[in-house]
Amino acid sequence: MTDTPAMDIDPALAAAAREKTAARFIGTDLAHPAVAALFELSVMRLAREAVADPGRVKPTPPPPPGPLQMGAAEFGPSRRLVDDIVPPPLPRAFLALQEVLGNPRSSLRDIAAVVSHDPGLSALLLKLANSAFYGFSGRVDTIERAVGLLGAAEVHALAAGAAVSTLFRDNPYPDLLDIPLFWKHSVACAIVSRFLAERCGQKNPERFFLAGLLHDIGKVLLAVAEPEMVGMALELARRDNLSVLRAEKHVFAFDHAELGGRVIAKWHFPDALALIVAGHHDPQLCGHDPEPALVHVADMVVLALGVGTRPDPLVPALCPEAFASLNIHPQDLCLAAAELDERLPPLSMAFLETGTR
Template sequence: MPTIPLSQASAGMVLAADAESLDGMYRLAAGLLLTDAHLRVLRGWHVREIEVAAPSEASPAPDDAAPADAATAAAARFAHLPQNEPIVAALLELALARAAGEPAPGRGRLPASRPLPPAEARSPERILATDPMLVSLPEVFMRIREVLSDPDSTVEEAAAVIGKDPSLTAKILKLVNSAFYARTMRAAGSLPPGPVDSLSRAVLLLGLNQLSTLAMGVSVLPLFKDIPPECVDMRQFWRHSVSVALLAKLVATRLGDPNPERFFVAGLLHDIGRLVLYKQLPEVAGTILAAAMTSGRPLDEVERELLGFDHAQLGGMLLRKWRFPESLEQAVWHHHDPLSGDTPLEPAIIGVADMVTLATLSGSGDRRVPRFIPEAWQLTGVEASELATIVATAETHLDIVCAMFA
C-alpha cells in the first residue's frame, strides 16, 4: 500500500486508508475509487499525500457507484468551485459539518429520458400561452395587483381585498407574526409592541406596497398544487424555495433595504419556471433532469442547451406576464447570472441565497452547488465569517415557515 504525494495521484486509483483534512474533521473513506472531483476536494483540504492500493489490490467500482458516504457526496458537490475562496471554503465546511450526521446518500432513480418535442412547441412564449391556469389568475391576485398599481389606494382597500381570501389572510398573518418576521423587523427597527391581529395593522406595519407584494406572491402558490409527484417532490421543492426566501430577506434586511418583502417573494418564486416546465412539459423536464444528473452539470446550463432558455428566464417572463413589480421580475429572471441584468443587486441577493441554500440547507434537484460569482457576493456584502450565523438563523425558522405554506 504505497504512500504517494497527492500531486502524483490520478483518477482511477483506490484509497487504501482514510484521507483526512488537516484538522481531522473531514475524511474520504478507504476503498473509495478516486475521481477528479475527489482529487480537487483533497487539494482543497491541503492534503499532501495519500495511501493508495497497489494495482493488484484495487477492485474498480462500477461507473455509477454512489459516493462512499454523505461527507464524500457533499464534498463532490463543491469540486468544481474554487476551493481557495473564503466563501466557498466556509460553505464547504458548513456542508461537511451537516453531512457528518447524515446517512450515506442513495443514488436514486433517474427520470426517464425522452425525445424533445419540436422547438416551436417548447418556446417560452408558447409554454406560457397554452396553459389556461397561467392566464386565468385567482381573482384575489388580480385585485391585489390593481391595488399595488394604483398610487391612490388606501390601507383599508388593501386589507379589504386580501381579506376576501380567508386562507391567504391566515397565511399572511401567521407569517407576519412569526418569530422570523419579529427578528427581521427588530433588525429594521420596526418591531410592533404586540401581535399583528388584523390586515389593517399588517399594512400599517409593513407598508402598502410591501404587504401587497407579499400577498401577490403567496396567492399564486396554489396554482401549482397538482404537479405530478413523479416530476418533483413538491415538499422538497417548497422547502428549498422557502429557504431561499428566508435567506434573501435576511440579507436584504442586513443591507437596510426599505422593502425586504420583495426579496422574500422573489426567493419564494425564484424557481417557479421549473414548476411551469414540470406542469407543461413533464417529459422534457425529466429529460433535462436526467441529463443534469448523469453529466453532473447544472440544471440551468442543460436547460439552455436543450431548450434555448432556462427556468429563470421562463419564471421572469411569467412574472412579467402577471405584471409583478419589475424589480421582482428581474430578481427571478437573472438570479443565475446577476450581472446580466440592469439592476444586479436584486438578482445577486437571490443568487447568493440560492447558492447558500443548495450548499447547506435544501436542494431543488440540482446536484451541484451553483457557480461562485465574486461580484454577486461583493454586492451583497456577505462575508465568509457571517455565513454560519445567517444559515443557523434561517434554519431555526425553516420548518415553521414551511408549515405555513403547507
C-alpha cells in the first residue's frame, strides 16, 4: 500500500475517513506525536480504501446486544481465580524440540530429526523458508536446510507459535472470539514487535516475535474455559461503554494479560516472556523494563492499522512512558506499518494454514 499524500481523494470521502478513524481513536491522546502519526496514516489508508469501496467510511455498527439483560452490578465480580484456569499441555513434539534446542551440543541434524517427526511443523518451516517472508534465494527442500537458514531462535519461535495454535485450532465460540482473526492479529503483533526490537537495538530481536505471537493467549484460554463469563464481559463492555479489558477485570477479577502471563509460566517458557505477556496492556506494572513496553506499542500499532479480532477495532491508549523507553521516533511506527504490509500476508497465510486448521 502506498502512503503518499491523498491529493486525488474527494474531500467528502477524506472527511468521512477522518471521522470514522477518530471514532476508533476515541480512547487515545491524539496530542502525542506517535499517536498523531498513526492516526494520520490510518485516515489516509482508509480514505484510499474508500476510493475503491465507498462503504468503508460508513460508521461501524455497534455490536448487537448479547443474550444477557442484567444490570452492571449483577455481572460480578466473580470468585474465579486466575489459577483456576488450567492450560492444556503443550504437544509432546514441541517439548521434544524445546529439549533439543536447549542442548548446546545439539547439531543441525539433531534438530532437523526432531522437527521431521512433526508433519505440521515440517510443512510450516518449509513453507516459510520458501516464502517471500524470508526471501532466501533458491528452493529450500530439506528440513535440515530450512532449520539452518532460519536459525535455532527463529525455529523455536515458529514451533512455539505452531504448537500453541494447534491447541486452539477450532473456533467453538466465534461470537466471543474469531480464532482466524485472533491469529492474524497475533502474527501481525509478532512482526511489528520484532521490527521495533530491531529499531531500538534489543538483543535477540527474534524473542519479540514469540512475545508478540503469544501476547493475547489469555483471551483464547478465557473464551475456551469460561465462555459464558466472557459473554458477560463482552456484554458489559458493550452496554456500559467499557474497554473489554476493564470488563474482563470486573467479571473475572483478572484480565487476559494476567492470565496469559500465568499460562506462559505454567508452560515453562522463560520468565521474561511471561512478564512481557502479563504487562502488555500496562507496561508500567513492570517498572522501566522496555520489553513489555515494546509489545504494548506493537499491539497499539497493529490495532491502529485495523488488524484486530473484530473489523475496525478500537485503538487502545498508548502509555507515553512506554513509548519513551524505546527511544524510537513516531516515524518508526510508519515504517513498522510498511513492514507489516509486506510481511503479514505471506506469514499469516503459511501460519494459519498450518497451525489453526
